[in-house]
Amino acid sequence: MYQLVIHFSDDYGKGAKTENVSVILGLDNEDEMRAIYEKLSSEGGQxxxxxxxxxxxxxxxxxADGKNGITWVxxxxxxx
Incomplete structure (x- = not known):
């Protein structure tokens, strides 16, 4: 089981951009985390x-995933 934290921030009227988007995963199992990390990095991730x-x-x-450029922390x- 893992916890997903999604953090949204206002652009303060400057115009929204989709760059520098991160999703933070809080996991309680190291093997599961290693599997997610390896899958993301092996599928064109940076x-x-x-x-x-x-x-x-x-x-x-x-x-950063290879499909959308979202950074998975x-x-x-x-x-x-």
Missing amino acids: VKVELQKTFFGALHGQV MNCFAGN
């Missing part, structure tokens, strides 16, 4: 941050 343990206690990684706090 790795932005390699999977790594972080100072804030999560396994963390970021991949993933964190897993399982096993900590």
Whole structure:
């Protein structure tokens, strides 16, 4: 099971753009996270941050998908 957090921000009247869109996934299973990360990166995705343990206690990684250019930010706090 994972939690999906979608963050929307107002453009403050400057005209909306679809660049720099990120979706943050909070996962509780490292194997599931690795599978999602590998699938996104193997299907034409661009790795932005390699999977790594972080100072804030999560396994963390970021991949921009090859289809829409959306950046998937993933964190897993399982096993900590």
